[in-house]
Amino acid sequence: MTIKLKYELIVNSFKTIDGRDVNVHVHHCKPAGNTNIASSPTHIGWRGKSDGDDISLFGARKIWIDHCSLLFCADGLIDAIMGSTGITISNNYFTHHDEVMPVGTLTFQRRQH
Template identity: 45%
Template sequence: MKKSMHQEGIWNVCLSRKINASRRNLAFLSCASGNPIDDCWRCDPNWKKNRQRLADCAIGFGKHAIGGRDGKIYVVTDSGDDAVNPKPGTLRYGVIQNEPLWIIFARDMGIKLKQELMMNSFKTIDGRCTSVHIAGGACITIQYVTNIIIHGLNIHDCEQKGNAYVRDSPEHYGWRTLSDGDGVSIFGGSHIWVDHCSLSNCRDGLIDVVTCCHTWPIYVGLWPTQSEPRWHFS
């Protein structure tokens, strides 16, 4: 049944109150930056030793996304890419593993992906304190997985790739048809939080969300740098 304007107004007010309550709870440890997510983790001078705390700082629909909070730290040391047989130390090797992982970067780097980066469940890609650019090739695909956090990445100049084999777990790789060229493509995922990322100049859209509903919470908070950002929600 279609909601009346009155019902819609009540729903919007309730949602606003829930978000404001989340902000107030995070502000309990505020460093007065004005951003409740930043304040939640930046107040700790030793935050680099407890990076996983970021998973407790989300607000909005993706606030239950834990990413790789309960797993080990995985450090990306190699900017190279192999879509089928990724080397240890590369970003792709980390995101396809079966266990939870909190993925960080050893240094500033640019990563040109040869094919879509197919993420496995319970992963965090944490670009804080480094300048990481995923650009000039394929970009990120989140498909039928859960608990993903992507924070602090620069994703731009994404291109169409595909008609190739791509690995999505240590045990499996499969044929991928031509991709759209989105910065981040989300298809049927759940508990996903994309935050503090910059996206621009992608072949199709910046973020494309397909087959999503209110039972599959997703929260996006970022700063698009295109003059006319393109958001696709289907």
């Protein structure tokens, strides 16, 4: 199955993007927006122009991105900003880009087992 989005996919807290046993490729993202989008099942609001990141996390908590391929985008492959915490990025493939992720803005937390 292929899903082609006209605008960015907004992912908020407590989500998993799991590419195990399937081909999850996020690629060729470009700045877009200046449109009304649904930010929840009951709210539609104005969204300004995006940066063109493959995955953008804004103030998100407890996100897991696993077994995905990220490549060719206008900005960073993964951008976690505005206090995003508890982000796990594991077993992913990053290619064809020179700005994978802004490590200085991420807060990594050690998982306790």
